[in-house]
Amino acid sequence: MIDTTQIQKLQIEDREYETFFTKKFAGRRHYHPPDPRKILCVIPGVILKIHVHPGKKVLRNDPLLVLEAMKMENIILSPADGRIKAVNVEIGKMVPKGTVLVELE
Amino acid sequence: MSSSTLKHLEFVKRSARALKGGGDKAIEKQIAMGKLTARDRINALMDAHSFHEYDLFVEHRCRDFDMDKKVLPGDGVITGTGTLSGQGVCIYAQDFTVAGGSLGLMHARKITKIMDHAIKMGLPIIGINDSGGARIQEGVDSLAGYGEIFYRNTSASGVVPQISVILGPCAGGAVYSPALTDFVFVVDQISKMFITGPEVIKTVLGEEISMEDLGGARVHTEISGNAHFFARNEVECFHQIKKLMTFLPGNNTKRPIPHAPAPPKPKFNIEQIIPAEPSKPYDVRDIIKAVCDNSDFFEIQERWAANIVIGFARLNGETIGVVGNQPLVLAGVLDVDSSDKAARFIRFCNAFSIPLVTFVDLPGYLPGVDQEHAGVIRHGAKILYAYSEATVPKITVILRKAYGGGYIAMCSRHLRADFVFAWPTAEIAVMGPEGAANIIFRNEIANAPDPAAMRKQKVAEYTQKFANPYVAAAAGHVDAVILPTDTRKFLLHAIQISKQKTESRPRKKHGIPPF
Numbered sequence: 001m002i003d004t005t006q007i008q009k010l011q012i013e014d015r016e017y018e019t020f021f022t023k024k025f026a027g028r029r030h031y032h033p034p035d036p037r038k039i040l041c042v043i044p045g046v047i048l049k050i051h052v053h054p055g056k057k058v059l060r061n062d063p064l065l066v067l068e069a070m071k072m073e074n075i076i077l078s079p080a081d082g083r084i085k086a087v088n089v090e091i092g093k094m095v096p097k098g099t100v101l102v103e104l105e
Numbered sequence: 106m107s108s109s110t111l112k113h114l115e116f117v118k119r120s121a122r123a124l125k126g127g128g129d130k131a132i133e134k135q136i137a138m139g140k141l142t143a144r145d146r147i148n149a150l151m152d153a154h155s156f157h158e159y160d161l162f163v164e165h166r167c168r169d170f171d172m173d174k175k176v177l178p179g180d181g182v183i184t185g186t187g188t189l190s191g192q193g194v195c196i197y198a199q200d201f202t203v204a205g206g207s208l209g210l211m212h213a214r215k216i217t218k219i220m221d222h223a224i225k226m227g228l229p230i231i232g233i234n235d236s237g238g239a240r241i242q243e244g245v246d247s248l249a250g251y252g253e254i255f256y257r258n259t260s261a262s263g264v265v266p267q268i269s270v271i272l273g274p275c276a277g278g279a280v281y282s283p284a285l286t287d288f289v290f291v292v293d294q295i296s297k298m299f300i301t302g303p304e305v306i307k308t309v310l311g312e313e314i315s316m317e318d319l320g321g322a323r324v325h326t327e328i329s330g331n332a333h334f335f336a337r338n339e340v341e342c343f344h345q346i347k348k349l350m351t352f353l354p355g356n357n358t359k360r361p362i363p364h365a366p367a368p369p370k371p372k373f374n375i376e377q378i379i380p381a382e383p384s385k386p387y388d389v390r391d392i393i394k395a396v397c398d399n400s401d402f403f404e405i406q407e408r409w410a411a412n413i414v415i416g417f418a419r420l421n422g423e424t425i426g427v428v429g430n431q432p433l434v435l436a437g438v439l440d441v442d443s444s445d446k447a448a449r450f451i452r453f454c455n456a457f458s459i460p461l462v463t464f465v466d467l468p469g470y471l472p473g474v475d476q477e478h479a480g481v482i483r484h485g486a487k488i489l490y491a492y493s494e495a496t497v498p499k500i501t502v503i504l505r506k507a508y509g510g511g512y513i514a515m516c517s518r519h520l521r522a523d524f525v526f527a528w529p530t531a532e533i534a535v536m537g538p539e540g541a542a543n544i545i546f547r548n549e550i551a552n553a554p555d556p557a558a559m560r561k562q563k564v565a566e567y568t569q570k571f572a573n574p575y576v577a578a579a580a581g582h583v584d585a586v587i588l589p590t591d592t593r594k595f596l597l598h599a600i601q602i603s604k605q606k607t608e609s610r611p612r613k614k615h616g617i618p619p620f
Contacts, residue, residue, distance in 0.1 A: 007386070010436050012468040013508075013540035017384045017436035022411060023327065024442070025435060031474035044310045070309060094311050 036079060041099040045069025047089045052102065056084045064102050065089065076101060123161045123178040127202025135202050140272060140295060141339055143183050143200035146233055150270075150343045151196070155187035160215045167209060170242045177204050180211040181236075184219040189231070190350040191362060195223035198233035201273050205237035208279065212240070213250025220257040227356035229266040231346070234283060235273030251278045258285035263456035265356045268346060271296040271332070272339060276320075280331075287453055288349060288405070289332040291322035292342050296332070298325055323408075330409040330442060348403060352417035352424045354457055361459070366422040367399040375589045379466075379530060383506050383537075383572075389414055389429040389437070389464055392504065396593040398422065405450065410442035415450040420462075420593075420600050426454035429464035430515065432505075439511055440471035441484040448487035448618075455495035460600055463516040466505040468537060485514065486619040492520040494616060498603030502592060503527040503574065503583070508536050518582045523606065524599045526592070527574035527583045534576070538568040 009016045049066040052058060058078045065087075067074045082104040089101050126132065126142065135142055141149065147156055165172065165180050181203035186195050197216050199206035216232070223230035239247040261267055262285065269283035270290045274297045283289045283298070291298075299320035306312050306319070318324065325332035334349075336342035354361045373395035378387050394400040397418035404416040412435040418427050428447050430437035454461050470476075470485060492499070492514070501522040507515065512533055516522045527533065535541060543550070546563040553559035570576075577583045587595050 010438075012436060012438065012472065013537050014543055015384055015468070015537045015539050017386070017432075017468060019386050019432065019436040020434050022434060025471075028473070028475050044312070096311065 037082075037085070037104040038100045039064065039076060039079065039102045039104070041067065041095050041097055041101050043067075043069040043074070044095065044097045045074070046094050047091050048073060050087060050089070050091060052084045052087060054084050054086055058082060058084060058104075067095070067101075078104070080104065119162065126178055126200050127204075131202035138295075139338075140201070140235070142202065143198040143206075143233065143235065146270075146272065146339065146343075147183060147185070147187075147196060147198050149340065150231070150233075150346060151187040151189055151194075152191065155189075156185055156196075157187060158183060158185040160184055160218065163211050163215055165209050165211045165240075165243070167240075167243050167246075169244075172242050175204075177209075179203065180209060180215065181206050182208075182212045182215050184215045186219075186222065186228070189229075190347050192229065192350055192353070192355055193226070194229045194231055194350075195219045195226070196231045196233070199236040199273075201235045201237075204240065206235050206273065207237050207240035208247055208250055209240035209243040210246040210250055213247070213253055217250075217253045217257055220254070220261065223265050224257070224261050227265060227358065229268065229350070229353065229355060230261065231268045231270065232282065232286070233270045233272055234275040234279065235271075236279060237274060238277045238279055248278070251282070254282050255285060258282055262287075263357060263452075266353045266457065268349070270342065270346065271298055271322075272342075273297070276300075276302055284331065288334065289325070290334045290336065290342050290346060291325055291332040292336045292339055293322045295339070296322045296325070298331065326406070327408045330406065330446065333406050335408060349417075352403060352419075352459075354424075354459075357457055361424040364398070364419055364422045366419075369395055369397060369593065370400040373400055375592060379505060379589075381530070383532065386432045386436070388433050389431045389466065389504075392464055393418060393427055393429060396420075396596060397425070397427070402427065406446055410440075410446045412437055412440065413443035413447050415447060417459075418462075421597050423600065424459050425600065426450060426459045426461045427464070428461065428516070430467040430511075432466055435471060437467040438469060438471040439467060439485060439488065439514060440476055441479045441481050444481075444484045444486075444488045444514075448491040451488070451491035451495055455491070455497050458497055460498040460500070460603065461492075461495060461516065462596060463499070463501045463522075465501060465503045465507045465512070465515040467508070467511040467515065468506055469509045469511040483619045485510075488514050489520065490616070490618045492516045492522075494610070494618075495521075496606075496608040496610065498600060498606050499523050500596060500599045500603075501525045502596070503531040503533060505530050505532065506537070507531060507533045518584075521608070523603055524585075524595075525583045526585050526587045526595055527578065528589055528592075529574065529586060531574035531577075531583075531586075532572040533574055533583065534571045538564050538572050541571070542567045 007018050008021050010019050045067045048068050051063045059081050062078045064076045085103040085105045163180050182199050184197040267286035268288050269286045280298050297316050297320050326335040334345045375395040378391045393402045402418045414429045414431045499522045501516045518525050542563040550556050550559045574586045
């Protein structure tokens with residue numbers, strides 16, 4: 001017989017179904033809209049160079065920093081025109097994926 | 106001593122040395138890891154005394170890095186032919202005791218030679234993987250060896266069944282041979298499959314993870330879906346392979362060996378499995394067991410994408426492929442993983458002329474940002490493609506809900522099901538009554554003095570009118586509305602009557618499924 005103590009509710013269209021969740025579904029991440037002012041690290045690596053400092057004005061595609069990952073130097077460019085609010089990394093430090101590298105105002 | 110006796114002794118000496126593999130110490134180490142030796146594995150898997158070995162005296166030809174001074178018996182792989190569950194097969198097993206089962210040129214040639222045999226003779230090929238990877242000393246020759254194996258895996262795909270058994274490490278490029286084969290077997294704590302191992306991940310990415318958590322048996326049977334069968338030990342794994350073989354034909358021109366027909370077991374009472382309320386769960390495997398021979402359902406990928414159930418069973422002694430939505434898990438929805446899982450299985454059955462029986466009860470596709478961003482459109486399309494492409498007999502039984510795109514995808518008449526049966530409890534509609542009523546009667550509900558009461562009335566009206574099998578039956582989309590107790594009877598007849606089915610598709614080099 002079905003062990004009903006672990007049963008969950010899943011809404012499809014306008015009906016709630018009684019069912020079990022898969023581990024993958026239970027562990028899914030809720031969506032957060034990206035913040036275009038926060039420049040995220042997409043691959044873990046080491047910061048080689050920092051071209052900007054807080055308060056500096058930047059244009060779209062200006063280099064912000066150089067991140068070494070997978071034996072390649074990746075130049076991180078500004079996604080938009082603006083002024084630097086914060087630089088959250090240091091030269092020579094390892095940064096994990098998902099870190100906010102630089103914030104624009 | 107006569108010269109022939111001396112020659113005989115020479116043969117005995119050479120054989121004994123080759124049969125010892127990596128020697129006593131290496132064998133001890135292998136056993137200490139909880140693993141059988143390659144030769145013991147073959148003997149445990151094959152029918153007794155049926156294994157015949159070839160290429161025992163093959164030697165490597167590498168001259169670099171002092172390799173010419175090294176003797177590697179059989180070059181680290183055992184190859185041969187024999188029978189498994191009465192079916193002739195070609196088999197190879199990598200021998201970890203010889204240079205870590207590393208793959209060099211001659212090692213690869215032994216494998217490709219036995220694969221070529223399998224294709225020529227129309228025999229299933231079984232590969233037991235237990236290897237540290239490429240033999241670095243042999244450089245690009247070793248890569249060439251892998252490439253030759255992958256090419257043959259692809260060439261043999263859909264011609265002979267291909268089975269991979271991962272009984273040790275299988276890392277880097279080596280993983281692509283199993284990935285190209287039809288069924289992958291893994292064993293807890295023994296199998297390890299990954300493209301880049303924990304060490305590389307740590308140095309490059311700074312992330313720490315154990316081999317087991319990165320690419321162990323549970324990972325590949327529960328999370329990645331790369332493997333099909335999980336076993337707790339090697340002996341259990343061999344039993345699973347033997348059982349699988351009983352359902353399979355030797356090649357794409359043969360039929361599986363038929364079994365004696367047997368009725369389902371009485372404990373699976375088909376009338377008492379499905380709750381009347383369409384939002385309540387049940388185990389669709391109980392339905393399958395209530396109709397198939399001996400209630401014997403051999404499930405594939407049981408632990409991954411469990412919202413769809415796939416596997417082999419028999420009707421009147423003959424193999425069928427079964428696909429069923431599983432209301433017990435995620436309400437039985439289609440999503441990225443379940444579509445991939447079903448589509449590949451459908452294509453296997455079609456390639457090997459195994460009739461398909463589909464049990465339908467699903468509310469539709471799984472909603473969610475993660476699903477959309479993961480490409481549920483492309484993945485969901487695979488199941489449509491696979492069913493539409495399949496020309497084997499296709500029989501569909503709609504048990505309860507068949508809504509919207511889910512109805513179409515689950516081997517509907519429109520994708521060329523040969524027979525579509527529906528139970529009286531079937532609801533074949535564009536969507537569930539609540540959703541449909543909310544859209545169709547939006548204004549009536551909003552403008553009513555008591556919207557909740559009006560909604561309830563409209564949902565009831567819609568349910569009465571459309572949540573049944575008769576609208577689809579009136580259009581001929583359903584061939585027969587049948588009582589649950591008649592399901593087996595209708596299926597047996599449909600399979601019997603479809604035996605000579607021929608159906609063609611436009612000529613083409615090959616289609617382009619949404620991989």
